[in-house]
Amino acid sequence: MTNTTNKRVGKKMIGVVLSLSVAFAGSMLLTPKTTHAATDAQVASKIIAKGKQYMGTPYRFGAKAGITSAFDCSSFVQYIYKKYGVNLPRGSKDQAKRGVKVLKKNLKKGDLIFSDTNRDGKINHVSIYIGNGKVLQTYRVGIGVTISNFKGSIWDRTFVTARDVI
Template sequence: MIKKIILLLVLSSFGQTIFAQTAKKDTTQKASMSAELLSFAKKHLSLRYRSGGTSKKGFDCSGFVRYCFSQFGFTLPHSSAAQISHGIEVDIDQAKAGDLIFFKGHNSGSQRVGHVGMIVEVGTNYVKFIHSAWKGGVRYDFLNADYYRKRYVGIRRIIHESN
């Protein structure tokens, strides 16, 4: 009877160890996919903006996001207004690198989504993102800049636990 109890305890402990290692691997995989995605996006810094652009010849904002995500097996539509319906909504205080950040277009009074980028870094008082902007092409910007702060709409997570 004591041998059965000891065996049960050993097997139970072994199972917990395997579960913990698997959970850690999943978290690392998730983080590394976001890091790889952002590293890939960074390689396109300074490429020019092109309305409707979907290639290295020039990107618009949603074309750039779609292109980068497609390299990692994700399918997104080519429109920021349509991309905001994908993934899961995330509060700004829960934002992570790899999340999509959405903005209104040129008219800050509009309710329509017109711009998208990918969050690169979240700090105590800032959110840094990469996007293809009409002025400057693929570049980094910060949410706390007046232009973007006034047009901020929300954040969506495409890369999550089930991916």
């Protein structure tokens, strides 16, 4: 009888220990939103700083992915974000399908802004929101990678969507 009682107590103890282990392990997977947000903000700052290193780099439509001697808007975004572990497709239209939709009024640093600058119903431009109503982008021969005002600009007037991809 004591042997049977000992076995039952042992099984209950194992059950309690396993339950606590599962609960503890599960709580380790949950990270507070503030920690995640701080990490996102840090990554966004690094992406923006990296992008600024290419200020003045020439614009070339259809620039090859991965090169830094010239960019078009989407190759620039793809290259910079990839440096920080965010893999994006090559074209702006496909990039606009990634991440989480962001309302224009809720833009934060590091969000991607997608526009239809030739007003044909198709996304054809992407820029990086850097805060204070400004974007980091490349868009025309003779200008290259630059910082531009967003509010009231062609990119604002032809805004289609914004995405948080970080």
